[in-house]
Amino acid sequence: MINYWVILSVYILTFLIGLPTNLLAICTFAKKLGDKPSPNDILLFNLTASDLLFLLFLPFKMYEAAIGMKWYLSQSLCSIASYFFFTTIYTSSLLLMAIATDRYLGLAFPIKYRLLRKPLYAAVGSGIIWLVSAAHCSIVFIIVHMPDPNATVPKVVCYENFTEKQKKILLPVRLEFFVVMYMLPLLVSIFCYINCIYILYSRPHITKEKKQRAIGMALCTLTIFLLCFLPYNLSHLVGFSSNNSPLWRYYTLLPSTLNTCLDPFVFYFSSSTFRKSKTVSLLKRWCFRCKKTRKGKTDFEVMT
Template identity: 80%
Template sequence: MINQWVIFAVYVLTFLIGLPANLLAICTFIKKLGDKPSPNDILLFHLTTSDLVFLLFLPFKMYEAFMGMKWHLPQTLCSIASFFFFTTIYTSSLLLMAIAVDRYLGLAFPFKYRMLRKPIYATVGCVFIWLVSAAHCSIVFIIVHMPDQNTNGSVCYEEFTEEQKRILLPVRLEFFVVIYTLPLLVCVFCYINCINILYSRPHIVKVKKQRAIGMALCTLTIFLLCFLPYNLSHLVGYSSNKSPPWRYYTLLPSTLNTCLDPFVFYFSSSTFRESKTVSLLKTWCFKRHKRNYTKTETELNVVAI
């Protein structure tokens, strides 16, 4: 049994947290793009854009959950919403891989890579990533609008005929291998080497090393916590020749990546860390922590007296 209210609650929570955080990030990166942006800024801008597109189409999934996992809107709208919903998930994974590669090359080959590290190349790479994700997820339109499509119009991209599954399930397996597992392995390789390089150079400050570890942990958390369950459903679906009934729930962690990506922005971008809003939040948290610490210390002194 699918608990629609659990799904609805997670979607609403993701929307309320992810939207303001990513609006803050995109405003910060838009300002930076007008003032000599680095390739890292361009990659992060596109990652933020991907998150915002995802969040803009998330209300359709909220509506679906609120209506008991039924779809009462036109099937064409189902196709469009599903296309952008899934495209942005895989765009995020590929952009996280590109950010990891950029950081690794910058550390491993600092002089050679600096000569090739130009914003135009990052822009071309981002456009290529969007095209790859969109081309893969266009399977949504192919499946939903096949001549022998499933006549059950009360659900959105969930129940399929045998002919549809003959096409869809192998494509989902390819998703699991090519645009999930491969980016994950690339990220693991890049960040392990980044941390090794940083700790092999004693002149590098401790804060920079800690940020590299934070960046690696955030990225791997997103891949393993957010993206892995949904992509595992592709593998299970291919082996069992049907979509697993728990697939609805695997989409829930995938939505949470929009809430975790701002941590990636924080660890990887000085532009985001030094933005006024982030600085105010850090100041407020520090003052609150200091006030609580002082209060606790005072209470202990009173007890001691």
């Protein structure tokens, strides 16, 4: 049995938290792009755009969950919503890999990489990432619109209940998604951040704050890969081995949606532009005042 209200609640929570934080981020990065953008700013802008596109189509998933995982809209709309929903998930994983690679190359080869580190290359790389994820996820249109001669009634589900003919195409493609679109970015990111931390701690002149930010960046990225992306991609592996989509696959999409809530932490640790934005500065001041007020109250209670 699937608890549809749990699924709907997570989608609503993700939408309410992810939308304002990513709107703040994209406004900050858009302003920087109009000034003097760095390659890192361009990659982060694309990551934010991917999150916002995901959140834009999330209401369709809310609608689906609210009526018991049924779909009474057109199958064309189903394919479009599913296409952008899945495309943005894999675009995010590839962009996180690109951000990790950019940071590693900048630390490992500071002089050589500085000569090659141009905003144009980051823009071209981002475009390639969008094209790769979009091309991979075009399988959604093929599967949804594949003719089924045995169908007697219209489908009332979206991208589910596949025929044997559909599964012969879809399940091997999902396995390729697991290897190329998930495992490869994960392993590259792990390699880059382990080496980044090693390089930073082997250089005594690097400030403690920069070292802590590097650890925070690594932990945030690995959390997103392992907590948000792993369950859903693991369902691809299980589905391929069992020749059927597991029923619990519905729940694996829930942590994938939380990616949009965790990405702002990546923005904070990796971008001075985002850290110095007015809204973030106000939030930090408010948190500091709250902490100071609570400490003052505690001291007063001890004295009395």
